Amino acid sequence: MELPVLNEKSTQGGCAASSCGSSDDQLNHLSDEIRAKVQNHPCYSEDAHHYFARMHVAVAPACNIQCHYCNRKYDCANESRPGVVSELLTPNQAVKKTMAVAANIPQMTVLGIAGPGDPLANPERTFETFRRLSEEAPDIKLCVSTNGLALPDAVEELSKHNIDHVTITINCVDPKVGAKIYPWIFWKNKRIKGEKAAKILIEQQQKGLEMLVAKGILVKVNSVLIPGVNDKHLAEVSKIVKAKGAFLHNVMPLISEAEHGTFYGVMGQRGPSNDELQALQDECAGDMNMMRHCRQCRADAVGMLGEDRGDEFTLDKIEDMEIDYQAAMEKRKVIHQAIEAEMNSKRAAKIEVKAEKLDTRPVLMAVATSGQNVINVHFGHAKEFLIYEASPNGVRFISHRKADQYCGGDTSCGDGESVLQQTVRALEGCEAVLCSKIGYEPWEILENAGIMPNGEHAMEDIEEAVMLVYNEMAKAGKLDEVKQRATA
Amino acid sequence: MSLKIIESCVNCFACEPVCPSKAIYEAAPHFLIDPKKCTECVGDFDVPQCASICPIEGAILDALNVPINPPGSLTGIPPEKMAEAMAELQAH
Numbered sequence: 001m002e003l004p005v006l007n008e009k010s011t012q013g014g015c016a017a018s019s020c021g022s023s024d025d026q027l028n029h030l031s032d033e034i035r036a037k038v039q040n041h042p043c044y045s046e047d048a049h050h051y052f053a054r055m056h057v058a059v060a061p062a063c064n065i066q067c068h069y070c071n072r073k074y075d076c077a078n079e080s081r082p083g084v085v086s087e088l089l090t091p092n093q094a095v096k097k098t099m100a101v102a103a104n105i106p107q108m109t110v111l112g113i114a115g116p117g118d119p120l121a122n123p124e125r126t127f128e129t130f131r132r133l134s135e136e137a138p139d140i141k142l143c144v145s146t147n148g149l150a151l152p153d154a155v156e157e158l159s160k161h162n163i164d165h166v167t168i169t170i171n172c173v174d175p176k177v178g179a180k181i182y183p184w185i186f187w188k189n190k191r192i193k194g195e196k197a198a199k200i201l202i203e204q205q206q207k208g209l210e211m212l213v214a215k216g217i218l219v220k221v222n223s224v225l226i227p228g229v230n231d232k233h234l235a236e237v238s239k240i241v242k243a244k245g246a247f248l249h250n251v252m253p254l255i256s257e258a259e260h261g262t263f264y265g266v267m268g269q270r271g272p273s274n275d276e277l278q279a280l281q282d283e284c285a286g287d288m289n290m291m292r293h294c295r296q297c298r299a300d301a302v303g304m305l306g307e308d309r310g311d312e313f314t315l316d317k318i319e320d321m322e323i324d325y326q327a328a329m330e331k332r333k334v335i336h337q338a339i340e341a342e343m344n345s346k347r348a349a350k351i352e353v354k355a356e357k358l359d360t361r362p363v364l365m366a367v368a369t370s371g372q373n374v375i376n377v378h379f380g381h382a383k384e385f386l387i388y389e390a391s392p393n394g395v396r397f398i399s400h401r402k403a404d405q406y407c408g409g410d411t412s413c414g415d416g417e418s419v420l421q422q423t424v425r426a427l428e429g430c431e432a433v434l435c436s437k438i439g440y441e442p443w444e445i446l447e448n449a450g451i452m453p454n455g456e457h458a459m460e461d462i463e464e465a466v467m468l469v470y471n472e473m474a475k476a477g478k479l480d481e482v483k484q485r486a487t488a
Numbered sequence: 489m490s491l492k493i494i495e496s497c498v499n500c501f502a503c504e505p506v507c508p509s510k511a512i513y514e515a516a517p518h519f520l521i522d523p524k525k526c527t528e529c530v531g532d533f534d535v536p537q538c539a540s541i542c543p544i545e546g547a548i549l550d551a552l553n554v555p556i557n558p559p560g561s562l563t564g565i566p567p568e569k570m571a572e573a574m575a576e577l578q579a580h
Contacts, residue, residue, distance in 0.1 A: 062502035063543060066562060072543040073498055088499070117500060124505075183564045186541040189506075189533050258573050266565050266573040 034247060037164060037218060039343075040109045040336065041141060042305050044165060044220060044248060046293050046397055049305045050373045051339050054110040055101050057094035058085040058300040059125045063117035064149050065185040065201060068263035069224055069254055072117075081255050085116045085300040087315060091128035099137055100318040101302055103328035105309065106335040108302075110165075112143045115299035120150040123157070130161040139329050141165065145222070149185055149201055151208025159215045166212055167250075168205055169222045172230050173237050175199040180229050183263070206244065213245030220248040220291065225272045225280055226264070227254070238284035249284060250291035253277050274429060278398055292399050295384075304371055306384050306400065346373065346461070353467035355392040360479035362391035364398065365466050366427050366451075368435035375457050375465055379438035385427065388462065390470035395463040401426045424449050431478075432469055434462075490523035491536055491556070492549045503538035503548075512538060 042049035063072065070083050089097060098111050111133060113119040119126040130142050143165035144158065151168065158166065172178045178198025185197040192200065212219050221241045223234050230237075238249050254271040256264040263269075272280075281290050295305045303309040366385035368377035387398040403423045420442055427433060433451055436458035446453045452473075457465035473479050490511075493503075497518035504512045504519065509532075511525035521538070528551070529536045539548045539556040545563065546555040559567040 061500040062505075062541075063500065064502070064541070066543055068564070071563075072500060073496075117502070122501065125501075184562065186502075186506075189537060189540070190535060191540040259577050261570075261573075263563050263565050266570055 050371045053108040053304045055302040059094045060119040060122035061117045062121045064121040071261040094129045095132045100321045106332045110141045114145045120146045120154045148205030155211040167220045219246045221246045222250045238288045242288045249288045356471045357474045358392045364430045366430045366433040379435040388466045395466045490526035496547045502541045506537040508532040
């Protein structure tokens with residue numbers, strides 16, 4: 001029997017991260033001030049994303065540039081990726097929706113505007129939404145993401161509305177690379193193409209970044225990893241944006257299915273493998289805080305990262321909701337305090353389980369969780385898995401992997417594999433999967449694929465459990481071969 | 489003398505604010521250009537603004553009904569490549 005999973009090369013040993021060791025190290029070397037700002041922001045703090053939710057409102061349809069990974073014609077209710085929405089909102093509808101969500105999902109702390117176009121190419125709609133929310137729902141953090149072209153002109157206005165988190169998508173600092181990513185920009189009343197366009201965009205992004213930092217606004221940089229285009233270039237991008245004061249770098253894999261109709265999709269440009277993505281993130285991590293928990297969500301997503309409850313808050317549904325925001329705010333405050341207390345007590349009570357042997361190789365494990373930092377999802381119910389690496393240095397969070405395809409449910413997407421087979425393939429490179437429970441059939445299939453199922457740590461802290469399993473593996477002599485795993 | 493928006497418009501709003509003549513308005517099922525107001529930007533800009541920001545190939549026609557942004561001109565996807573990819577997806 002062929003065991004394709006086992007033929008994969010094991011992940012590299014060692015760790016490029018200067019902060020390697022504990023898994024919640026992402027924020028360890030930040031100042032207290034920054035830590036306080038991001039501690040309940042699911043997109044800016046890995047720890048927070050286990051507890052707090054976010055939402056996007058789609059008020060910004062216009063864009064001032066074209067990216068080769070985007071198709072402006074596209075819309076699909078089942079798709080989960082940036083730039084996709086179901087309904088466009090007016091600022092008034094967006095405010096209503098935000099307050100409805102805040103009242104019904106009290107752990108929602110953050111409202112972002114992220115498209116489907118560029119928020120700053122729609123300044124009136126974007127700023128009207130922010131202005132009203134900062135007055136009417138002052139307990140919600142506001143943030144915005146942008147391609148950066150119009151950013152320098154918007155910094156002043158952004159700082160007025162109490163927006164203390166801005167994400168700039170920076171895929172390159174070299175116009176030659178940029179010309180392969182951006183076919184055109186609209187700039188000073190003209191459509192400009194090629195390297196000239198990329199040069200202007202890059203200059204605006206860098207200038208915007210510097211201006212935001214000077215204002216004390218937190219900047220996260222998103223980069224799309226495009227193999228063969230900017231993969232060799234992103235470590236340099238990471239160094240430069242860090243030097244200019246960006247505090248977090250999120251390298252995301254290119255999504256390029258042909259059916260999305262994007263340039264990259266149609267032209268056959270592939271996205272990176274899990275290994276390539278992790279290798280680049282580790283390479284950048286020597287210099288920069290890396291974000292690894294991004295779910296590349298829709299421009300109208302609602303809920304915890306990795307879930308979308310947008311269907312509960314469609315325009316016709318929020319129309320009928322009566323929201324008493326003052327009362328909601330009181331309730332939210334109590335719940336936020338309780339969550340923060342829980343996070344703090346967990347942090348304080350954390351028992352750091354140490355690796356028992358110091359010469360064992362690192363291992364990747366998949367964890368089924370729906371939040372609270374515990375193993376609490378049945379294998380068969382998991383829509384995604386969090387991937388952790390255990391090694392003698394400790395446990396660290398690596399990434400998440402979707403269990404089902406980007407396009408959920410539609411049988412015309414995907415290549416006819418069963419969901420279970422797809423899941424096993426998504427777990428490639430992992431040697432154990434920790435879940436609250438698992439059925440007999442998947443157990444056998446996983447075991448045959450060289451992935452050890454484990455349901456013995458239900459409701460336990462993820463990192464503790466991962467290290468306990470690592471130690472069991474070490475004891476069983478499974479981790480002694482330093483170079484590579486056995487190839488069946 | 490007027491440009492025209494046709495049904496491939498995706499209602500992205502990009503053209504509306506850049507029109508110097510306020511000739512573009514939101515309508516169903518898509519944005520439209522008021523032919524009485526449109527000047528094709530003559531006197532204001534060297535190039536028509538709506539057609540310079542529109543991301544959709546073929547969505548804006550000139551006075552002779554010719555697409556200002558023909559297939560492939562904005563996305564860089566050669567039309568035959570697009571046709572090929574779409575045919576392959578249909579076949580599945």
